[in-house]
Amino acid sequence: MCGISGIYAFNEAGRHFIGNLKASTDAIEKRGPDSQGHFVSSCVGLGHRRLSILDLTADGSQPMHDETGRYTIVFNGEIFNFPELKKKLQEKGHTFQSQTDTEVLLKLYIHEGKGFLKKLNGFFAFAIYDREEESLFIARDRMGVKPLLVYKDNDKVIFASEMKAMLAFGIPRKLDLVSLYNYLQLNYIPGPASIFKGVKKLRPGYYLHIRNGKIMTKAWYKIPYDKKKVKNNPLSYDQQQKELVKLMDEAVQRRLISDVPLGAFLSGGIDSSVIVALASRHTEHLNTFSIGYKDEPFFDETKYAKLVADKYKTNHTVFSLTNNDLYDHIFDVLNYIDEPFADSSALAVNILSKRTREKVTVALSGDGADELFAGYNKHMGDYLMRQGGFKAEALLALSPLWDVLPKSRNSFIGNKVRQFQRFAKGMTLSNKDRYWQLATFTDEKDAKKLFKKSVTKTLGKRLYLKRRKKILEHIHQDGDINEVLYTDMHLVLQNDMLPKVDLMSMANSLEVRTPFLDYNVVNFAFTLPESSKIDSKMKKKIVQDAFRPMLPEELYKRPKHGFEVPLLKWFRNELRPLITDELLSDQFIEAQGLFDVDEIRKLKAKLFSNNPEDIHARIWGLIVFQHWWKKWMQ
Missing domain, CATH: 3.60.20.10 (Aminohydrolase, N-terminal nucleophile (Ntn) domain)
Structure with a gap:
């Protein structure tokens, strides 16, 4: 590396x-x-x-x-x-x-x-x-x-x-x-x-x-996805599971070669647990690493990681973090980024990489499984929208309610309301437009409003539409979730998930290896029908079923929720001066000449209101860009 x-x-x-x-x-x-x-x-x-x-x-x-x-x-x-x-x-x-x-x-x-x-x-x-x-x-x-x-x-x-x-x-x-x-x-x-x-x-x-x-x-390579071959896949579901276990075991074993200390991330989720279970077949007392969140018990999954670590007798280390620990690393991340990149979970990946590097030089991770096998909540939402039925129609009918109720990723109820609102809106869209809606934090209209009118005139609408069309070219109105996953592999995985891990691991001189992205596994995944990956009750179906005998049953009895960095708290407290007096101040926005001062003011007003909803993700995106601009463009 x-x-x-x-x-x-x-x-x-x-x-x-x-x-x-x-x-x-x-x-x-x-x-x-x-x-x-x-x-x-x-x-x-x-x-x-x-x-x-x-x-x-x-x-x-x-x-x-x-x-x-x-x-x-x-x-x-x-x-x-x-x-x-x-x-x-x-x-x-x-x-x-x-x-x-x-x-x-x-x-x-x-x-x-x-x-x-x-x-x-x-x-x-x-x-x-x-x-x-x-x-x-x-x-x-x-x-x-x-x-x-x-x-x-x-x-x-x-x-x-x-x-x-x-x-x-x-x-x-x-x-x-x-x-x-x-x-x-x-x-x-x-x-x-x-x-x-x-x-x-x-x-x-x-x-x-x-x-x-x-x-x-x-x-020289393209993921070999062929709808006809998928439809005529000769393997039974049981045979598919056995083949997946075989391919993953080979992929993990290949990635254990090293002349320096090696370990594995272990979040407590299915994907990283699969990697640890397979690696433990070939390595005694594997080094494993987890992050715990003292101040955010809703997101802390270390007890599930410990179950896996105990089962496989790994040499397990938990890095128990406070929100102050995360905050202390914000500017490490902002200063390392050399192209705007605002996936806030990079903060946690940075600390995990930093702490892990103190003990090993190479770490295995479970990245790629969600994009290959339909592991995100958006995949379930898209699948259910395509299926339709009474529940879907009811959520659509209640759209006015979802629009007015408070929404937030930081609480169970608020997050459900947020998901219901996105679901109801998605029900009214084509497959292409729904994919884009589920992939974005901000819709096209609201994003464009952020620009000064003089900038909007030079934006290049035709070029934008050409790029968007290219991203969505594999999604069709008569398609299925495999098309969504194929698009995710090219958009989300290649431009968000992999750059995040590469940037944050390399910032700490740590090599991260991803067995799920072994090309044999990827090629096999795109021979599988939609029904092997998702149904109305289960995401990432074949992964969960194939590796159930290897994993603690408790991992299957709790909902999956990714960690949400407490940005809103910081924006209203420690980072407030950075927003109001520096990066998003009227003076800086005016001098920069890119954004509309009034629209930025509206965002700040919503941020500090009683109902900020999901505005923190947009604000974080702006902070990252403005910090980047000051470092590289001034």
């Missing part, structure tokens, strides 16, 4: 920017605190920051060259099946100087070319330079676990693991207003766009090849 950056220059003007290579790797030091390295040729500069996981010796340092000196690689990630790949290469006469997956990756590319990507099982972003051809080959893993940004102009191509490394090269800082408009709705920016014009996220499962002055970008 590391950080990479680099540049390919087309001319002398482009070569001038190679001098910024070290500054770019310095900017991402936390991704790789163990060492750094640089390679410069006539038209190329490659930089690397190393977090040592495999072969801790200098033999594993990067940039790494083949024995002829023709090829050079910088690599971020892990290839979990590299021992098998290495063995096959050795049988063909290849020799190796290290025990790293990096060298295997390089030799495999030399031996097989672009097609070798399909043989890789892992997560990665890498670049390989061929000095003889003066070509550069850049690729990203199937699911987008590891990030990679790319900037192109007439003089050069620049790439890096994080935006701060891109900015160190001196790229233009031109705000993409459509990305900002998306952000105000979602609290994150959907790729391949970024907050800056000209900077794109290389799509997961894509490669970019520069040769003879030409740039080619191409998909």
